[in-house]
Each structure stands twice: as structure tokens, then as C-alpha cells.
Amino acid sequence: MLVIEAKLKGSQNQYKVLDEMILTGQFIRNSCLRYWMDNKDVKRNNLQKLCSLLAKDTNFPWAKKLNSQARQASADRAWQSIQRFYKNCRLKLPGKKGYPKFKKFTRSVEYKSTGYKLSPDRKKIEFKDGFKAGVFELWSSRDLVWYSEQQINRVRIVRRADGYYCQFLVNVERKEAHNFQGNVVGIDLGLNAFYTDSNGKAVDNPKYLRKSQRRLKKLQRKVSRRHEKGKKPQSNNYHKARIQLARQHLKISRQRKDHAVKTARALIQSNDLVVYEDLKIANLVKNHHLAKSISDASWYQFTEWLEYYAKLHGIACIAVPPHFTSQNCSNCGQTVKKSLSVRTHKCLHCGYIADRDHNAARNILAKGLEMLGAIVNSTEGHSESGGNPKATGEALNLNYSVTRKRQEGKKN
Template identity: 55%
Template sequence: MIVLEFKLKGKAHQYRIIDEMIRTAQFVRNKTLKYWTENQGVKLVNLYKQCAIMAKEFEWASKLNSMARQASAERAIFAIQRFFANCKAKKLGKKGYPQFKKHTRSVEYKTSGWSLSTDKRCLTFKDGFAAGKFKLIGSRDLHFYAPDEIERIRIVRRADGYYAQFCINVERKEEPVPTGKAIGIDVGLNHFYTDSDCETVANPRYLRKSEKALKRLQKRVSRKKKGSGNRKKAINKLGRKHLKVSRQRKDFAIKTALCAVKSSDFVACEELLVRNMVKNHKLAKSISDATWDQFAQWLEYFGKIYGKTVVAVAPQYSSQDCSNCGNLVKKTLSTRTHICGCGVILDRDRNASLNILAKGLKQARINSNTAGHAEINAWEQTDLYSLVVTSTSKSTG
């Protein structure tokens, strides 16, 4: 499954119609969830039937395409299923009880209610709302994909306009290029990450750099009269600035993860619970600004596409254990140098990255033995485990 995104170019009244479509989708989702809360034990299949009932009960709801109503109901159904799955798995903390949505920003269409022009550069909505034709602004070409491969379209409202996301049911695969390298990655705040080859990537700190401008725009919003047009304009400018920061973070995470995967055959990283780490109010802003979770998700994604092995390991004691002898060397967060009695002196992050690599290789060997096939030696060209153990012993010796 791949997603291609285009910006929608239309007239002002067409954008207002899209807003109505989004509000209707939110209504269907919340109404479905309300029916579930009032009828405990109802089967999930019966929740789909509420879409047709709502269309008969509310005339304006029938304007939304039938499959779009089903997609909106699915959002509530997925939230319910996720809640039960978390309860069954006895997940620690909050289980994610489904909540009513107040600020929905998207609506989904499946295979009906829309059509593409012959040149596939215009999108037309054909349901009761009759939003009309929109021009698709983007560099991607939809001619490479058959119409039946487009499973659904998601219309998203952002601060800088409206976008159409085409969800295409194709498998993306890239030709793997073996490098014979294996790395362990330790993420941090001083450097974004440090790997076992002594390579470091600087932390861009996009939020910190834009903080002054964000505060200034936030002050302008506070000074405007509530409900006025000037306040709406100020809110839009603030939203655009936040959107720029989020896009910078995403772009950095994608490019950094892609570079790490393409340059190595095996990547080991920490499996961090960022939502627990941000409870530290002194570091919460810096941790959120670093986008470790996005980086880990893109590492896993690119690993599957390029046929590389990406392993997430437990982060416990990765900074405290010695990468050479394995002894525990306790150190505070401010101690940036690892000094062990065995004579090894390393940067704290470099020591952690070596430990992460060793854990990842061990975990991958166990998984490969369990599955009955080798995952590390994917191209049968080199034994990465022996290669890394040799290079590690030389660098720490």
C-alpha cells in the first residue's frame, strides 16, 4: 500500500462544501460510537447498518456517499476493536476507550462517489454534496496505476489548504544493494543519533529554532477578539507555522532513516516508549522535537522495502553496560564518557550503540534459528555477525 498526496485547487465555495463533508463524516462516526455505548454487547456488524439508518433519518447525512459513510463508521469500529485488543493484552496504563471527535479534519471515500479525469489531473466528487471538479497539484503521476488499484481517497484539511490522498494497493519493492555493514543506532538529544561506526547525525531542533516565531504568532492570536475575522487569520498563520515545523521533522526523519537503511544490511535501534519519556517535563519538549518515534517507524518501513534487516531491542542498560567486557558502569545522564575498569574509554553514545548492535545481532540470530532460516545473511555473501564482532573488538581493544 502506498499513498500519493496532491493538493486540491478549487474555488472558495467548493472548499466550504468539503468542510460540510468532513462535518458529516464526523457526525456519522460519533453517532456510530454513541449507538455502541448505548447498546453494550451489540455486534460490530450491526454498526455498519447504522449508516443506512442515519441516511434515512437525516436528509443532509444522505448527501454523503454511502461508502464514505461506511468509512466514517469504520473509524469508530477500529477504535472499539483497538480498545478491546488493549484490554485483552492487559496493556499498561490507559486502554484507549473510544472518544467522540470534535475536530475531525478528513473524510474518506472508497471506490464510488468520485472520478478522475482522462488525464488524471482532476478529481470530481459525484455524491449529494456535489463539490465539483478540483485540479490536482503534485509531482506524482497517477497514470502508472490502474483505477481498480486505488482503494480509497482521503480528503484532508490542513492550515495551508485541502489535500487528496490516494491509497493505492500496490506493493513497493526496491532492489537491495548489499553493503556488508551492520550498525547499531543510539538516539539522543545532543546528537540525533550516534552509530557503532562513530558516525553522528546532528539534531536539527526545528521546534527550538521556530519557538520565537511561534510565540509571536500565539500572542497575535491572543490579542484578537474572539470570533472576529482577524482572529481566524491569526490562527491560520499560527497553524501554518506549526505545519511547517511538523513537515520539517517528517522530512528529516524520512531522509535520515533512508540513508541509514541504504548504507547498511543490518540496523539495530532502541525500542523506545516515547509517550512515557515525555512525562519528564524537563526533557519533554526536546524529546518531542527529536521525533525518535517517526524515525523508528521509517526505519522499519524502509527495511521492508529494501530487504534489509531492522531490529528493535530493549534499551535497558545500553548506556550503563561496557561494550567490551559487559560490566555495569553506573553513570548519570550528565556523564558523557564511558570509562571502564577494563581500560575502555568511549563516548557514552558510542558505547550504547555498540551494545545495541550486539543485542540486535543476538536477537536476530535467535529469531532466525526459530524461523528456520537466516535473516542476517540475506544474500549469502558475508557473515555479518563475524564481521561486526571483529570490527567491534578492534575498535574497543
Template identity: 55%
Template structure:
């Protein structure tokens, strides 16, 4: 599904009605969750039926579109289902028991409750709140897609205004010429990533660069009296700064992932468990600022769009093994250079790890698709592997026969 986002331009009175719709969605979602906690809702279908009961019981809840009420109940059920899945998997720590929502910021319509103008530049909401019409501000053109392909319309409140997202049911595929290149990348903190080709990309550290401004606005919020208008203004300034940092991270991740996908046929990356890594209170801020999770998501997405192979590799011992001979060389985090006592291979720690990741990624790809990589053999050294002409041809055939793992 393709998601296109636009900013809404309207009057303050209209946005006040949007806030009322957001509060109604929060009410329906919390009531559906309470319905399940009381032992009445056994399935998602039961929560959807309960939405009709809420509409009859509360007159103001009936103003919200029926499909929007069901979407709110589906949010509650997704939290319930996630809790049960975590219990079945027996994950360590908290299982994520569903909680009541306190600050809802989005309302989702399905195929009713809204309509677009003929030129697709004005969005009108037709539910009982009487929100009216908004002008859509954005660079995308909705005229390329039929109305029946728009399956979701989501209104989101952010620190700098209100936005609308259109979920369009369309499969995005872009044909590209094979490059004959394979790349392994090692994600880190000193470098955002290090490639098996020896190139590195510096970590932008957007949060660190904006930390002084954030601290200043945070102090302003703390000094204002709770409930005052000045405190609300200070909170908005602080929220806008955090939003700016989040957008910088996302923009960097999207552009980097796209560039890597377009310049390689196969990319192997280490499948890091970021949720577990941020439990380290010493490195938690730096790990979160690196935004590895967003980068990996976009890497997989662009791999599907452009028909490239993206291979996640288990991160165990990728920094310890030697890329030249396979000897395991233990080292601490402070040791930045890999020196193998067996073959005397010396290289940057991150580059060596990226080459080990590429070797493992090629092996996993050959096991996943033996037909496409039947003659692929990993040499003793990475240089021999990448210089093998047959190996590069097999990578190209893997790209053509199996677009994505």
C-alpha cells in the same frame, strides 16, 4: 499500500462543500459511537448497518457517499476496538475510552463517490454534495497505477489548504546490492543519533528554532476577541507555523532513515517507549521535538522496501554496559563519557551505547534466523566482531534470505 498525496486546486464554493462533507462525517462517526454507548452496537457490522438508518432519518446525511459513511463508522469502531485491546492488555493509566469528535478534518471514500479524468490530473466527486472537480497539484504520476488498484481516496483539510491522498494497493520492493555493513544507532537528545561506527548526527531542534515565532503568533491569538475574524486569521498563521515544523521533522526523519538503510545491510536500534518518556515534564518538549517515533517508523518502512534487516533492541542497560568487556558501569544522565574500570575502555557515552545495541541486535538476528546466521559469533569486542570477514558475509546472507524481521 502506497499513499500518494496531491494538493487540491478549486473554488471557495467547492471547499465550502468539502467542509460540509467533513461535518457530515463527524456527525456519522459520533452517532455511531453513541449507538454503541447505548448498548445497541455490538460489532462493526452493526455500526455499518446503522449508517443506512442515519441516511433515511437525516436527508442531508444521505448526500454523503454510502461507503464514506461506512468509513466514518469504521473510525468509531477502531476507537472502540483500541479501548478494548488496552483493557485486555491491562496497560497502566487511562485506557483510551472513545470520545466524541469535535473537529474532523478528513473524509475518506473507498471505491465509489469519485472518478479521475483520463489524464489522471483532475479528480471529480460524484456524491450528493455536488462538490465538483479539482485539479491535482503534485509531482507524482497516477498513470502508473490502474484505477482498480486505488482503494482509498481521502480528502484532508490542513492549515494551508486541502489535500487528497490516494491509497494504492501495490507492493513496493526495490532491489539493492549488499553493502556488507551492520550499524547500531543510539537515539538521544544531544545527538539525534550516534552510530556504532563513531559518527554522530546533530539534533536539528526545529521546534526550538521556531519557538520565538510560535510564541509571537500565540500571543496574537490570545489578544484577539473570541469569535472575531481577526482571531481566525491569527489562528491560521499559528497553525501554518506548527505545520511547517511538523513537515521539517518528517522530511528530516525520512531522509535520514533512507540514507541509513541504503548504506547498511543490518540496522539495530533501541526500541524506546516514547509515550512513557514524554511523561517527564522536564524533557517532554525536547523528546517530542526529536521525533524518534516518526524516524523509527520510516526506518522499518524503508527496511521492507529495500530488503534490509531492521532489529529493535530492548533499551535496558544499553547506556550502562561496556561495549568492550560487558561490564556494567552505572552512570547518570550528566555523565557523557563512558569509562570502564575493568578494561579501561573510554568512549563517548552515546557511541558506546550504539555499539552495545549493535552487539545485541546481531545476537537477536542470529536467534531469529539461525539458518541465515548459523556461524555468526559475537566477539568480546565490537572491533573484532565487525572486522570478522565471516560475520560480514553472514550479515549479507541474512539480508538476502530474510529481508525484514
């Protein structure tokens, strides 16, 4: 699947209609959730039937204006939150299970295959349901003319601080050619450096939030000064200041994403095996001294893009447990306890000295190679007893990187 995003250009009246469409989708989703709360043994099909009943109800004339498949997509959103809650309960996850909540500030509405019409040159889109939002220009760096309408599975309208966007979910297989050279690497995610790899190379942490903090504080003070407590609605100057603050936050979010995408792609393109720590970010941000810095680093987003590009390039990307990767010596394996403030690893047993993150990256790579070796051995054994030849071939290709790394270790 491929997601192509384009900005919608229209009049102010058209944007108001888009807001009504988004609010209607939110109403459908919340109504489905209320129906599930008030009734037992509710299934997905019951929520789909509820959509048609809401459209026929004279108390909600706006519900009929939204396209029927868009109403079904809103019901599917409610069902997804219900399913996630059931799954967390079955798995008996610790803490809160994510009980579904009503949405108050929904920012998107989704269409399936009807309710919109693309122009022949794919430069304009017209929404043709009961709201009659009209024709919008599509501004994008990607050209939709290469894809047929049958390949477009979903169309989503998204409202952001700087305008309205249209996302197209295109059904297309994407594969990237990869030049296999036997390079393997382990990375240790950090705050001083964004990551340090097992070869000693470090990538700087951009710290976009920290750099913009002065600007954010100034905009936040402006919003607070213009807010009049108890007054509804607020003044136009308040909303202008609020939008300025939201745009600054959106800029930071885009900077983080751009850095994560480019760094992950470069790392995948230059290696045949990437090993990283499987960090529990939700637990790490409970440390209030480091929560802001951890969130600013966007480790989770980076690892998600690592997995995505690894799949595109057909290489292995392994997440290993982070236990003792910083405490153990990567040279002799002995435990050398150190606090978080100690940034240099000095082994008292073998005398090995290295940067703390570099030592951790080497331990992470060793764990990944050990896990990969176990996978290769199990796959070879399965193949001897009549297993899947394709899976065995992929495992043997990965074994090339493992063997090369072991040979380099013996030479050293």
C-alpha cells in the same frame, strides 16, 4: 500500498462544501459511537446498517448527501476505535485503555471506490455524491496516470492549515534493490545528536521547534490579543492570526517528517542490518524537563520510517531493549554507573574511554547481533526438521553480516 497526495485547487464555495462533507463524516462516526454506547453486543455489521438508517432519517437530511461508501468508512473509523479499546482491555495494559471518544474537530473524510471520478489524464477529480462539490484540480509531484482506477482503493480528503489535500491509497507492490555489502550498525538516539552509530558517526539534531520558538511565541501573542472572550463568532482578524499560527506549526511538522524520512532512508541504504533501542516515548515525555526536546526529536516517527524502508529493501531492522546500554562498558561488559549529565564513558575496569552515546550504540549493536544469532540458530534447526526453505535462506543471508562482524571483532 502506496499513498500519493495531491493538493485540491478549487473555489471558496467548493471548500465550504468540503467542510460540510467532513462534518457529515464526523456526524456518522459519532452517531455510530453513541449507538455502541447505548446498546449491548454491537458488531461492525450493526454500525454498517445504522449508516443506511441515518440516511433515511428525515431529521438528518445532510446524512443522505454523503456517498454510501463514505458513510461506511466513517462507521469503520468508529469500529476501529472500539476494537482498539477491546484489545487494550484484553491485554490488560496499565493505565487508561483508550475508551472511544466523540470527535469534535475531524479533519478528513474517506471514500472507497464510488462517489468520485478521475479525469483521463488524472489531473482533475470530481466528487459526484449529493453534496456536488464539483471538479477540483490535482496539484502533485507524483503522476497518477501510471495507475489504473482499479488500483486506487481509497480516496481521502484532508483539511490542513494551508488548504485541502486528496490522498490516494494505491494498491501496488513496492520493492527497492539493495546492494548487500555486509555492513551492520547500531544506533543510539539522543538529544545532543539525533543519533550516534556504533562506528562513531553522529547526525546532528535539527531542533526545528526550538529554532522556531521565537516565531511561534510572537504568533501566539497575536492570537491572544485578537481573541475576545465570550464573543461568538470571533473576528476575521482573529481567524487570520489563528491560521498563521497553525501554518507555522504545520511547517515544523513537515520539517520533522522530511528529516526523519531522509535520514532513515540513507541509513537503510548504506547498511544490511540496523539495530536501534525500543524506547517507550510515552514514558519518557513524563519528564517535564525533557518532554519538549524529546517530542521535537521525533524518535518514534524516525523508527517507524526505519521499519518501513527496511521492509522495502529486504534487510533486517531490530529493536532491542534499552536497559543498561548506557551503563555497561561495550569493551569489557562491566557496569559503569553514570548520571545523565556525564557525557563520557570511562571504564575503571579496562580503561576504555569513549563518548557516552558511542558506547551505548556499540552495546545496542551487540544486543541486536545476539538476538539475530538466536533467530538464525532456531531457523536452521527448524529447517533440519523440515522447515520453510525460504525462511531458512533469508536467515542464512543475514548470518553473513553476523559472521563478518564477529570476525572483525576477533581481529581487533
